Amino acid sequence: MSIAHHPSAPMVAAYAAGRLDFGQHVAVATHLFSCQHCRNQVRAAEQTGGDLLSALPPAPLANDALTRIEARLAEPDKPPPPNPVATSDIPGLPSFLRSYRFDAWRPVAPSLEARAIRLPHPTPTRVFVLKARPGSRLLLHTHKGFELTCVLAGGFSHEGGHFGPGDFDIGDSAVSHEPSIDAGEDCISLVAMQGSLKLRGLLGLLVQPFVRL
Amino acid sequence: MGSIRDAGRQDWAAHLAAVAMHADRAAFASLFAFFAPRIKAFMRRTGESDAQAEELAQEAMLTVWRKAALFDPATTGAAAWIFTIARNLRIDAQRRARRDGAGATPAATEEFEIDDAPLPDIQLAAAQSSAQVRSALAQLSPEQIRVVEMSFFEEKPHTEIAEALSIPIGTVKSRLRLAMKRLRSLLGEET
């Protein structure tokens, strides 16, 4: 397995528990799509969920609860909703995500383009696909809020290491980095971001108003 | 203790199989008696009202009845499978409650189906790992279990988990990381 960077263990547990907001869920699901490793972690966490559920002190239901549900067992199930059609041609995304609406590419900063994904319900986290030119250097930045990144193609490096397809990067206010994009190929990533980027340094002060993320 | 739990797990799997194959109402009644009040307790703990928790427990059991044929004992435990049903229904309920009027929201179930084109050996790997996962879980310290438990069942962010256990947030993260790392090595994978 060449994937070196994974979501944190609490994040994987929170995913399995259904506790992530949908934007974060999308970022973790994108990583899981290519990471058998973390899929096993999710299964382990779900087994724990089952064990914990079994161990909970029961909360009694109404006396007639079983009778009422038995009356409904013969009801036909609602037909499943038709399978959504995949509209995105971006590889490496889980299929549920490919059926959502993707906005057109738009320039964000020099050598950087983004494509927003319209999630079907409101979430505090925005999700978009980011494309950076090969060999470019992103500005030193910190985060207000946090940023989850899953690489789909190409790669980048910062002081946290090298990130290639499937790798998962977590940026929060404690992290300040200046990623440089691998040579030879566009770097395409899925990004889930809460809050906004804060660019540092004089150049950051100058370009901040022009960076729309 | 482990063997009693395993016996219990086997038992529920057989009940689910009876529901799937013969629409066995007695088996369903046993499943209902054990799981419905625990699903209700789970919903209560995650902040649902008593009425809503009762409603969701009913809905979850109806889903168990209808989808029993999809349960695959080779890849997951019965309780874990029922847990994922309850989890998805809870997400759907929260979305309905928060919906801003713009049409129906898709069901969460599909969003957890992550390997839509599974490689042939994934199913096998999953079956092999579930036993290892269980033995790995048995070796977690009570404190580690507690941290996982809090992220499962209580509406608490990690900062509050740290406060409740009076340990610094970095420790919560590193303990969970350690626990997961141990899991990974027990699963025979490189980290």
Ligand SMILES: [Zn+2]
């Ligand atoms: Zn992973």
